[in-house]
Amino acid sequence: MKPIKIGLLGLGTVGTGVVRIVEGHSEDLERQTGSSIIVEKVLVQDVSKLRAVPIDPDKMTDQPDDIIRNPEIDVVVEVMGGVEQTKGYILEALEQGKHVVTANKDLMALHGPEILAKAAEKGCDVFYEASVAGGIPIIRTLIEGFSSDRITKIMGIVNGTTNYILSKMSQEGAAYADVLKEAQGLGYAESDPTSDVEGLDAARKMTILSTLGFHSEVALADVKVRGISKVSKEDIQYGKKLGYEVKLLGIAERSDDLISVSVEPTMVKTSHPLASVNGVFNAVYVYGEAVGETMFYGPGAGEMPTATSIVADLVAVVRNMNLGVNGQRGSAPYRVKKLAAAExxxxxxxxxxxxxxxxxxxxxxxxxxxxxxxxxxxxxxxxxxxxxxxxxxxxxxxxxxxxxxxxxxxxxxxxxxxxxxxxxxxxx
Amino acid sequence: MKPIKIGLLGLGTVGTGVVRIVEGHSEDLERQTGSSIIVEKVLVQDVSKLRAVPIDPDKMTDQPDDIIRNPEIDVVVEVMGGVEQTKGYILEALEQGKHVVTANKDLMALHGPEILAKAAEKGCDVFYEASVAGGIPIIRTLIEGFSSDRITKIMGIVNGTTNYILSKMSQEGAAYADVLKEAQGLGYAESDPTSDVEGLDAARKMTILSTLGFHSEVALADVKVRGISKVSKEDIQYGKKLGYEVKLLGIAERSDDLISVSVEPTMVKTSHPLASVNGVFNAVYVYGEAVGETMFYGPGAGEMPTATSIVADLVAVVRNMNLGVNGQRGSAPYRVKKLAAAExxxxxxxxxxxxxxxxxxxxxxxxxxxxxxxxxxxxxxxxxxxxxxxxxxxxxxxxxxxxxxxxxxxxxxxxxxxxxxxxxxxxx
Structure with a gap:
């Protein structure tokens, strides 16, 4: 069978992981899809920069069109991040009939509906498992595993930085500012940590999860957000004494078809499975009317976990290509969104x-x-x-x-x- | 679109749950698949017996051929249990070009390869998510979510009865025989509990999981089995003092392509996510070379959780029917099985x-x-x-x-x- 050629937009940490898996697991991937998968082109800012994985210099380019308008390329894997420019690239790639795999939660939370509509129009796949909770296959679980059920609650620890900070504060009785500084030193927090600690990153992920779980188009603006920067060590210690751990939870609920979504520091009872999710790990708790309580736990970020999800999406695209059924995932929202009021x-x-x-x-x-x-x-x-x-x-x-x-x-x-x-x- | 007609083999607890979901969630199922799904016939031993769900008496039959040779029926849902006779029904249904969804772990552990081969020959789907860990979508997670990774270890609490017994022994310092009797009273254990407490049920599930995880045809006879009937309350108390919980774990490992699979009572460190899985809950821990540590938690049995998995499989079959791509799951083992020796x-x-x-x-x-x-x-x-x-x-x-x-x-x-x-x- 003709090899499947992919174009990578970006070669940072996650892009490097994608190359490692596509090349390192090439035999398994071929056995599972029936096709060999080849990294054909890689878009980077500086083609001469030394890279963590060896790549043929001819494959490197600083011209987006070498990928998104390249007729040789079947699938575009977007791991460059950013929103506006990246959206333009992805829409153009879809226009050119290419399938897209992306890890970009910002893009999918803000422009998911537009991108998915374009994909549907062109009969292309857009998969984005890696955009939420890194290595945990939570998106396919919601779309496929629970297709039969009515999900009424999703609670997620979906930001590793804040979970690391809160876990440390709890375990060591340390203050927020001290642990944040330590997390920055370890590379677990950005030098400007706002997006993580103020809950914005988690809100983007909850937008994606609640849209899929409730079959309604939840927008980022629908999510009430409060971060952890005001959580004191006293609060955590009082919580512990009473049998609670403070966690930054994304909470999406549906009751009588009314939806509410929030991100907020929450006192979680010690006996709840989310309470013992510590450090940079993520977990998503899903409650369905029929299935009851379930939880999915794993690494929320990092080169190889995130790349695992991206390449699993790539496998799904290739299987669909070989069956001629791209663009048929059928996860488009079909329920009118009704938001719950405070009362x-x-x-x-x-x-x-x-x-x-x-x-x-x-x-x-x-x-x-x-x-x-x-x-x-x-x-x-x-x-x-x-x-x-x-x-x-x-x-x-x-x-x-x-x-x-x-x-x-x-x-x-x-x-x-x-x-x-x-x-x-x-x-x- | 033409409605999809299903035939149910069996109408016990799980079969009742399937009817409840197919009828109760009919609108959602139709939105997700594009087809309405109808329960056309139900095979029972006694057609006159009063049932927990109302079913048109014309749909009840005690003749297997009314389902497996009925040209009106598209999908056979097998929830009757048993091995030899049931296998005959399923093979005949496949011969007749019908797709099959089954919750039958005994059948799949013993005759999975034969059944899947027949399905491949006839271009039919055979899905069996409900056969392992009830409501947890672990089979599609292994096949799809981790298609990109090399799984090297699967550890599962996959039998609710034994986990209930061990949890109670741990929490209350009670003796095995007393807790077993209590579990029997509550309906958590059978009057002949051998299959659960001696680890056979867990072994069947590990046969299925390790076959999928390692892409090698692991047989039930390859699984080393030891049950919990010799676990004393003293062992559990000593374990607790040293920071361990005793759990009946299915453990499948692959190292240098050598596979070992066992079911045995195991001292699990309290900090491990499996240690806090209590009562009748199940959990499967999966370690992949790229993704690292993940865990999937949920109800391991019960009417509605098991039915959730069955109907999710049914949704997948119907989606495939509408796309014309049944029989293409691509999860057949492709690696020669090599078992590890004791050394x-x-x-x-x-x-x-x-x-x-x-x-x-x-x-x-x-x-x-x-x-x-x-x-x-x-x-x-x-x-x-x-x-x-x-x-x-x-x-x-x-x-x-x-x-x-x-x-x-x-x-x-x-x-x-x-x-x-x-x-x-x-x-x-």
Whole structure:
């Protein structure tokens, strides 16, 4: 059979991994697809730069058209990152009838619908397993493994940087700023860590997962985002004492066809499988009406895990090519998106208050909860050693978000409450 | 599009779940496949028996030919269990050009190659996701998600009954016989529990997983099996003290193309993700050279989880029918099977010895390990309160099985060793 020729856009860490697997596992890939797969061209900025894998200099180019308009190339593998320029390349490649495999979550979260529509128009595959949770095959699990079920909840630890930071803070009792600096030193966090620590990266991934899980076109702007930069070591220590770990969770829920998606630091009960996912690992918990609780765990990033997902997508494209069935994945959203309002979203909450240490304060606080019909699971009060004020921790039962916001607004106006120190969603 | 008609062989728990999903999720299934799916005929022993789901009496039959030779039926869903007779039905259905979805691990472990060969000959699909780990889509993960990688290790908690028993023994310090009786009362264990507790059920599932993971035709007879009926509460308590949980693990390894597969109670380090999989849940840990560590967790049995996997397979069959690409999954083994000999398999071991409490015993024991070049990670000795003899626990470094057998044979002949109380493989 005619060899399948791929063009790589980018040869950074992940691109290097793709070359290693395509060349290193060439015999297995051929046995599985019936075709040999060849890296035909590689787009880089500097063709003369020394590379981590040996590549024939004739294959290197700094001209995008050598790939996206090259009639020899069957599949474009995009591992260069970026959004606007990259989108242009991918749309042009599809226009030219090439299939696309991409690891680009930013692009798919922002322009997925447009790219997938172009692919459908041209009968091409666009696969993007590597865009979420690196080596975990979560996208095909949602599309194929759970095609029969109604998924009602997806909770993901989908950002390794923040999970590393929170795990370290929990294990060592360390402060956020110190662990962030250490993570930057180890290369687990960028010098500008905003996208990770403020939850934007996780929000992009949740956009992709919730669109697939709920068959509705969820947009990045639909995701409520809060990062971890305000998580204190005290919060983590209090959580631990009460049996919780703080995790940055992406939470997508569907109830009565109303969708809500958020990314926020969450108190996760120690017994929940997500609570013990530590370090740079990722995990996605999926709840389906029929299947119940499932979880998928693995490396969320890195050269070889991400390349594994990219090359698995490449195998799927090649199998489809040999069967003549590209562009037929059938994962397009078919349900009108309806977003839940605050009063339609409910969860348990953890609230830490610094209050004046005098009689009647707790009664005032619990009265406000009662007035807004938020019932309480547990209340802990104890003096703070470093502060003349007392601390109160409250864990609520399931409460709707709107009522909870009313409670917090009233706390803000209450003299005896010094500070609303922290508020977390509680899961598990 | 013409509706797709299915024939169900069996209407027990799982068959009932299949009817519930096919009828309850009919709109979603049609949106995802482009076809409506109809339960056309159901084979049962007693057509007059009252059923948990309402089914048109005209659809019930006690004649297998009404399904397997019925030209109206496109897909046969086999949920009746059994091996020889069932195999005959499935082969005949394939002969008639029908696709098959089955949950039957016994059948696939024993006759998978023959059935898959017949399917290939007739251009039919045979899918069997539900045969391993119920609701966890582990088979498509191995075939598709990790098509790009070289899997070198699969470890599975793939039997819910034994995991329930071991979890209870660990959590409550209870004895095996008591927990087994309780599990039988709850319907988690059969009245004759042999197949579960002696590891045979897990062995069948590991046959299927290792065949797919290693691309070699592993046979049930290749799996070394040891069950949990000899696991004592003392073993579990000693394990816990040293940071291990006892789990019945299916372990499939490939090293230098040499394969070994076993099912055995194993000491799993508490920090390993498999250690916290409790109760009737299943989990499969997959290690790939490129992807590294991954784990897939979910319900291992039950009406709706198992039916989820069956109907997901049905969706795949229908998608293939509409594309005209049935019988092309491409998961047939292509590697010659080479089994590892005992001296080619290595692992850490946990050994608990009852010895005479006198000077020099430990020296004699450690000398025997040294003589056979088994090095030790740790040694614990303490008097046994209920026994005048002392107890010694040894955890070895990685040791090959042949040498370990030599050590144990020599212990057997050693006067100062009263009993080799227990020997476990150690993982994590």
């Amino acid at each position: 339609q979203i409910s969860s348990k909450y953890f609230v830490l208050l610094h209050v004046e240490d005098k009689a009647g304060v707790l009664a005032q606080i619990t009265q406000i909860f009662a007035k807004h019909e938020v019932s309480l699971e547990s209340v802990f009060q104890h003096p703070n050693e470093t502060n003349p004020k007392a601390e109160i921790i409250i864990i609520t039962h399931d409460a709707n978000q709107a009522r909870m916001n009313d409670v917090l607004a009233e706390f803000d106006r209450l003299d005896v409450i010094q500070t609303i120190k922290s508020v977390y969603r509680v899961e598990g | 080619q398999i290595s692992s850490k071991y946990f050994v608990l010895l009852h010895v005479e409490d006198k000077a020099g015993v430990l020296a004699q024991i450690t000398q025997i390990f040294a003589k056979h070049e088994v090095s030790l990670e740790s040694v614990f000795q303490h008097p046994n309160e209920t026994n005048p003899k002392a107890e010694i626990i040894i955890i070895t470094h990685d040791a090959n099985q042949a040498r370990m057998n030599d050590v144990l044979a020599e212990f057997d002949r050693l006067d100062v060793i009263q009993t080799i109380k227990s020997v476990y493989r150690v993982e994590g």
